[in-house]
Amino acid sequence: MSDTGTGSATRPRDDSRAPVIVVRNLTMAYGDFVVMRDLNFAINRGDVFIVMGGSGCGKSTLMRHMIGLQEPATGEVLYGNFNFTRADTLERDRVLRNVGVLYQGGALWSSMTLAENVGLPLGEFTDLARAEIRDIASLKLALVGLKGFEDYFPSQISGGMQKRAGIARAIALDPSILFFDEPSAGLDPISSRLLDKLILELRDTLGATVVVVTHELASIFEIGDNSVFLDAESHTMIATGNPRELFEHSTDPRVRRFLTRGREEPAAG
Amino acid sequence: MRPEGGAAALPAPGVSFERADSILTVHCSGSWTLRRGQTRAEEIEYELGPEIRRVAFETADLRHWDSSLVAFITGAIEICAARSIEVDTSALAPGLKRLVELAEAVPENRGARARVSRPPLLDRVGLATIRYAEGGSAFVSFMGALVIAFARFLGGQARFRRLDLMIAIQDCGARAFGIVTLISFLVGVILAFMGAVQLQQFGAAIYVADLVAIGMVRDMGAMMTAIIMAGRTGAAYAAQLGTMKVTQEIDALTTLGLSPMEFLVVPRVFALILMMPLLCVYSDLLGILGGAVVGAGMLGITPGNYMRETVAAIGLGSAFGGIFKATVYGIIIGIAGCLRGFQCGNSSSSVGDAATSAVVTGIVYVVVACGLFALLFNILGI
Numbered sequence: 001m002s003d004t005g006t007g008s009a010t011r012p013r014d015d016s017r018a019p020v021i022v023v024r025n026l027t028m029a030y031g032d033f034v035v036m037r038d039l040n041f042a043i044n045r046g047d048v049f050i051v052m053g054g055s056g057c058g059k060s061t062l063m064r065h066m067i068g069l070q071e072p073a074t075g076e077v078l079y080g081n082f083n084f085t086r087a088d089t090l091e092r093d094r095v096l097r098n099v100g101v102l103y104q105g106g107a108l109w110s111s112m113t114l115a116e117n118v119g120l121p122l123g124e125f126t127d128l129a130r131a132e133i134r135d136i137a138s139l140k141l142a143l144v145g146l147k148g149f150e151d152y153f154p155s156q157i158s159g160g161m162q163k164r165a166g167i168a169r170a171i172a173l174d175p176s177i178l179f180f181d182e183p184s185a186g187l188d189p190i191s192s193r194l195l196d197k198l199i200l201e202l203r204d205t206l207g208a209t210v211v212v213v214t215h216e217l218a219s220i221f222e223i224g225d226n227s228v229f230l231d232a233e234s235h236t237m238i239a240t241g242n243p244r245e246l247f248e249h250s251t252d253p254r255v256r257r258f259l260t261r262g263r264e265e266p267a268a269g
Numbered sequence: 270m271r272p273e274g275g276a277a278a279l280p281a282p283g284v285s286f287e288r289a290d291s292i293l294t295v296h297c298s299g300s301w302t303l304r305r306g307q308t309r310a311e312e313i314e315y316e317l318g319p320e321i322r323r324v325a326f327e328t329a330d331l332r333h334w335d336s337s338l339v340a341f342i343t344g345a346i347e348i349c350a351a352r353s354i355e356v357d358t359s360a361l362a363p364g365l366k367r368l369v370e371l372a373e374a375v376p377e378n379r380g381a382r383a384r385v386s387r388p389p390l391l392d393r394v395g396l397a398t399i400r401y402a403e404g405g406s407a408f409v410s411f412m413g414a415l416v417i418a419f420a421r422f423l424g425g426q427a428r429f430r431r432l433d434l435m436i437a438i439q440d441c442g443a444r445a446f447g448i449v450t451l452i453s454f455l456v457g458v459i460l461a462f463m464g465a466v467q468l469q470q471f472g473a474a475i476y477v478a479d480l481v482a483i484g485m486v487r488d489m490g491a492m493m494t495a496i497i498m499a500g501r502t503g504a505a506y507a508a509q510l511g512t513m514k515v516t517q518e519i520d521a522l523t524t525l526g527l528s529p530m531e532f533l534v535v536p537r538v539f540a541l542i543l544m545m546p547l548l549c550v551y552s553d554l555l556g557i558l559g560g561a562v563v564g565a566g567m568l569g570i571t572p573g574n575y576m577r578e579t580v581a582a583i584g585l586g587s588a589f590g591g592i593f594k595a596t597v598y599g600i601i602i603g604i605a606g607c608l609r610g611f612q613c614g615n616s617s618s619s620v621g622d623a624a625t626s627a628v629v630t631g632i633v634y635v636v637v638a639c640g641l642f643a644l645l646f647n648i649l650g651i
Contacts (some may be wrong), residue, residue, distance in 0.1 A: 067524050093526035101524045107517035121525050124428055
């Protein structure tokens, strides 16, 4: 387990060639139960990086490890050259200020209106006046197609709208890295496709690096530049690369089976 | 051959067995519907002699069928598989055959079935001890984080919404008025009744005022307020924070770099610290009023006399002692509610458990603290 220095958090945006996030020898476990072991991959700047795999294989758990909500059993997560896993809370918070997260159900704060949800990060981490915060919150909501819904509470809007509002909150501080946990889960195909387009647009306009946890094949092929495939049975990653190339060239039967929706059954024995 | 309504008109389900050499043929006939009852697959076990190498199913006389027949056949297939007996399902009706194949398509996951074995006594004692130790360390780290967050709060550095604090204060202050009024008044009435029955016998009815005043101000005011607030606010805190955990709202705060301790716990506990002493004073007054009503109505004590006796009975130490107790109870209730909320699991039932546990923990520690205070005040002569 090597340690590449403990310097202050660097904005990955500044260094265009180095990977933004590096996951090194990561093992994730709940007590004695190992979810995934020996994960090694890098996420390059500007990529839409897909974390894929069957249900319950540990995709969301991997995301939680990458944003510090769970601690690895062994191994580490690096943001640029900064060792996130070994950092203390203050240093982590500095890194995370550059990160936006969309949780599975949106995770909007239910006691606040949409404008307050989006405005909270702005109020806490900028010196903007209240009216300015309101303007920016309206702008972010407009970007995700929720213009005019500023004063609605999360319980008053649909699931798809909650997800979009969650994205507006995630991009409130113009982060350079965005995490999306199952963005299209529970959405109809059209909303799901619109969300994919939104993700690509955000990547292009914000210049952000996007990490998407999903098992929706349509999304994976549509937006993925790079990916890692987690296998529940062997408890480790069994493929990395561009999803479309994996679809065409991968020889691993488990990967093929997943990417072809089970149409190509693995050879018996 | 599909299930139909009007079970009474349908022929009864039947199963018969026919042996020929090493082959057992199972004839299923009549109407196999769940409403006619279920034939257990174990029946086939009695027919499986050592000579049987193959079991075939026959459904030519079958009228209607539903899941009951599918369950019977898949059960029988499992029994045969355990004895390495070949099963022939080719003669089954097409739809039935497809359902049976579907049920058998994915083999049982190894290790998927929960083990029901009970660990030995020593194991259980050990596991329970470890669980308690873990709970203890979780409590200590929660308290540590809370103390740090409170220090930051008092230093003006804590990040939280002022509005949340105001809402919490309103919620555990003004909104609790009604229930505190009712309960405190009734407790005053009850204390006065109990005292009156005894004291009247000695012609000392006026001392009911002393009894109610001292009882309410020293203990009952703070205690009853605490129990009401544990059931009302403690449970609400646990349910709110538990739900926020389930919906990942707490994660969203954490990844934003906002401490849930400062943002969620400090305003709630602080609101209770502010409001509990006020509610306690209010409860004391209402209790005394309840006593005065009994004194005037039942014992014929004039309100003026009752008040004079009351004022003479209450010392400053008792009054402030009661208020101090209420503040401590407020801290206990707030911590119990928030701690249980944070410890909540990831399902809706665990939110209910968290709320229940918050109330139980709150009340237990309030009563324990009450006992300790009684001892302490006795030593200090208050």
